[in-house]
Amino acid sequence: MITDYKQKRESVLNVFSSYTDIFEHLNELIPQNITYQAENIKNNKFILMVAGEAKSGKSTFINAYLGKEVLPMDVKQCTSAIIEIEYGETYELIAEYAQAPKKRLIKESEIIDFLTNHAALKDEYRAIPVAAINHELLIKYNGNPPKRIVEDLILGVKDDNLYNLSDNDYTKRIKNYIEENRSGWKNIVTNIQIKWPLDQPFKGITIIDSPGINAIGRVGQITEEYIEKANAIIFVKSLSGQALESSAFKKFLQTKSADKHKDTIYLVLTGASDKSELELNKLLSEAKNIYSEIPQKRIINVDSKLQLILNLCASKSEDDIDKYFDDAEKNGTLFPTAERHWLKSKCRKEAFVELMEQQSNFSRVNMALEEFARKAQYFALQELLLSISKSYIKIIEKLKENIDLNELKITDPKELERKIHQKNEEISEIRRKMNESIEIIINDYSDSKTGKIILEANKSIDEYNSQLSKISGKSMSELEKLSFNRIDELGNFKKTLGNEIIQKCNDELIKITAENEIIHPSFMEPDFSQGDFLALKNSTEGEAVTYRSIEEGATFKKTRTVSEYSKDMHFELVKDSIMKRLLIIKNDIINDLQDYTIEVTKIYKMKLRENADEKKAEYDNLLEKKVENDIIQKEIEAKKTSIELLVQNLNIITTLNGGIRSYVS
Ligand SMILES: Nc1nc2c(ncn2[C@@H]2O[C@H](COP(=O)(O)OP(=O)(O)OP(=O)(O)O)[C@@H](O)[C@H]2O)c(=O)[nH]1
Numbered sequence: 147m148i149t150d151y152k153q154k155r156e157s158v159l160n161v162f163s164s165y166t167d168i169f170e171h172l173n174e175l176i177p178q179n180i181t182y183q184a185e186n187i188k189n190n191k192f193i194l195m196v197a198g199e200a201k202s203g204k205s206t207f208i209n210a211y212l213g214k215e216v217l218p219m220d221v222k223q224c225t226s227a228i229i230e231i232e233y234g235e236t237y238e239l240i241a242e243y244a245q246a247p248k249k250r251l252i253k254e255s256e257i258i259d260f261l262t263n264h265a266a267l268k269d270e271y272r273a274i275p276v277a278a279i280n281h282e283l284l285i286k287y288n289g290n291p292p293k294r295i296v297e298d299l300i301l302g303v304k305d306d307n308l309y310n311l312s313d314n315d316y317t318k319r320i321k322n323y324i325e326e327n328r329s330g331w332k333n334i335v336t337n338i339q340i341k342w343p344l345d346q347p348f349k350g351i352t353i354i355d356s357p358g359i360n361a362i363g364r365v366g367q368i369t370e371e372y373i374e375k376a377n378a379i380i381f382v383k384s385l386s387g388q389a390l391e392s393s394a395f396k397k398f399l400q401t402k403s404a405d406k407h408k409d410t411i412y413l414v415l416t417g418a419s420d421k422s423e424l425e426l427n428k429l430l431s432e433a434k435n436i437y438s439e440i441p442q443k444r445i446i447n448v449d450s451k452l453q454l455i456l457n458l459c460a461s462k463s464e465d466d467i468d469k470y471f472d473d474a475e476k477n478g479t480l481f482p483t484a485e486r487h488w489l490k491s492k493c494r495k496e497a498f499v500e501l502m503e504q505q506s507n508f509s510r511v512n513m514a515l516e517e518f519a520r521k522a523q524y525f526a527l528q529e530l531l532l533s534i535s536k537s538y539i540k541i542i543e544k545l546k547e548n549i550d551l552n553e554l555k556i557t558d559p560k561e562l563e564r565k566i567h568q569k570n571e572e573i574s575e576i577r578r579k580m581n582e583s584i585e586i587i588i589n590d591y592s593d594s595k596t597g598k599i600i601l602e603a604n605k606s607i608d609e610y611n612s613q614l615s616k617i618s619g620k621s622m623s624e625l626e627k628l629s630f631n632r633i634d635e636l637g638n639f640k641k642t643l644g645n646e647i648i649q650k651c652n653d654e655l656i657k658i659t660a661e662n663e664i665i666h667p668s669f670m671e672p673d674f675s676q677g678d679f680l681a682l683k684n685s686t687e688g689e690a691v692t693y694r695s696i697e698e699g700a701t702f703k704k705t706r707t708v709s710e711y712s713k714d715m716h717f718e719l720v721k722d723s724i725m726k727r728l729l730i731i732k733n734d735i736i737n738d739l740q741d742y743t744i745e746v747t748k749i750y751k752m753k754l755r756e757n758a759d760e761k762k763a764e765y766d767n768l769l770e771k772k773v774e775n776d777i778i779q780k781e782i783e784a785k786k787t788s789i790e791l792l793v794q795n796l797n798i799i800t801t802l803n804g805g806i807r808s809y810v811s
């Protein structure tokens with residue numbers, strides 16, 4: 147059994163260790179209660195919390211159960227601090243104060259003295275909720291609670307007026323208590339640890355005695371924290387003096403914390419021996435009705451006071467027991483019920499013990515708590531597994547939500563890859579156009595030997611020449627007509643070729659839609675007019691003469707040279723002159739068009755560069771998007787892996803929990 151527990155414990159601690167690793171890796175905060183539960187398992191520490199209303203008999207119950215009066219218990223004393231009782235080789239007490247150094251005591255007499263005195267109350271303050279006043283007013287407000295808060299508390303603890311004092315008296319006592327203890331707030335004891343050589347089953351169990359819960363259900367922050375940490379809770383309820391129905395306990399049973407403890411909550415009803423059997427049975431069935439959330443076997447009626455006396459008498463001889471009752475009567479501590487039993491058993495110890503045991507009913511408590519003690523370790527393992535499971539499930543939900551959100555943020559990686567590739571192609575294409583296509587266009591058009599500009603211009607002149615050679619009869623008017631046609635033709639050629647270059651660039655390089663960005667070639671007509679032709683004709687007419695020798699006289703023959711106008715010559719002269727003009731015009735057109743080609747391609751090159759820059763920016767954007775995409779994608783993958791891991795761990799927990807369940811059911 148023990149080795150089995152050891153194995154289970156180790157497995158659960160391994161689960162916890164993986165849990166902390168995963169949470170650290172995921173940068174998630176580990177809830178404090180989980181760390182605490184694991185620490186307790188590591189230290190073999192299990193917490194049994196005893197809670198209940200003020201004066202319900204919590205401390206007496208613990209003392210009776212432990213068989214030693216460890217705790218202060220009396221109408222004259224009150225538990226105003228959390229008291230932890232745990233196993234220790236020797237007796238030891240450590241006290242913590244609101245704001246003063248800790249105190250450590252090891253002498254039994256000093257410890258008892260401390261416990262008696264610290265908890266002792268002046269008679270007049272026995273009837274007021276001292277623990278609540280200490281914690282909620284004096285400590286919380288450093289001895290200076292605001293008036294409004296004091297009034298609030300007085301109102302809130304109205305139902306804690308156990309001794310039915312008049313409102314006035316009750317309020318006055320509370321105010322006096324505050325006044326008297328205001329300056330000493332730093333020395334209020336907040337926590338006491340008692341180490342005690344407990345019996346075997348309780349070696350790993352810390353029993354906690356706590357200040358009473360107020361009638362309004364305010365357990366106080368500290369008590370609440372302890373309840374959260376506890377592995378089991380014993381709620382103590384007095385059968386006399388207080389109503390059986392406790393709103394505070396009812397409220398507590400509806401909390402999450404109670405839900406967590408549902409297999410380990412006990413209800414102990416104290417003061418049972420004061421009741422007749424009939425009355426007791428009635429009260430018990432009432433309690434089982436009211437607290438139907440608690441299984442009946444965990445609702446136990448006891449008389450702690452009888453058990454205390456039984457503990458005391460167990461080691462005494464019959465004479466000493468007799469003496470004990472005599473003394474008790476004399477010093478006013480006699481508990482008549484116990485004495486009645488003593489007398490009823492005819493002062494025979496054996497019968498007395500039997501009767502007392504039967505009446506105190508602690509055998510039931512022992513059975514229940516021993517069962518708990520045996521199972522406590524397993525309960526604790528189970529509880530830790532449950533807390534870890536819940537924590538895992540919460541994180542899985544969170545991770546899933548996160549994945550959903552991220553999936554909305556990413557683009558399809560294949561589509562993105564395609565876009566990047568396409569953009570890259572586009573950029574290469576533009577570069578190719580800038581570096582090659584433009585050069586080809588420039589060469590095609592403006593090369594000084596093979597360029598289309600030169601070739602076409604020359605072809606035009608050649609055509610003209612051939613036309614001229616076919617003119618019949620040296621017709622000047624034909625020459626004029628052909629020449630002007632040619633000039634027109636050259637003018638058109640310039641326009642056509644200029645437009646063609648633009649067209650070519652548009653087709654081959656980039657379509658420029660904003661026409662105004664292109665400078666058009668100067669489409670001025672070639673500078674040669676009808677007037678120019680006339681002037682040329684006139685100016686050459688004089689030169690168009692031929693000389694001829696003629697002989698005159700009969701006897702003396704005299705040779706004389708005479709000049710004659712030559713139409714043919716005139717034609718040739720005009721033709722030559724026009725040709726010269728046309729060649730100049732042709733060269734001007736060639737130069738213009740070549741310059742134009744360069745200018746236009748410069749604009750296209752600029753446009754291409756702009757375009758390339760734009761595409762590059764788009765490309766860079768896509769790359770950035772890809773990096774982002776990759777990061778998100780990786781995050782999603784990592785989260786999916788984490789979920790898988792968490793689910794695996796949850797499965798491990800389920801299996802492990804199944805193995806533990808058999809020990810606690
Ligand atoms: N007859 C009888 N008296 C009891 C029993 N339990 C407690 N008392 C008495 O009830 C009074 C209060 O008991 P405590 O044990 O101090 O009660 P408590 O709940 O610890 O009180 P606070 O710590 O002040 O909240 C004492 O006088 C006890 O002797 C019981 O089972 N039977």
Ligand SMILES: [Mg+2]
Pocket residue numbers: 204205206218219224225355356
């Ligand atoms: Mg007490």
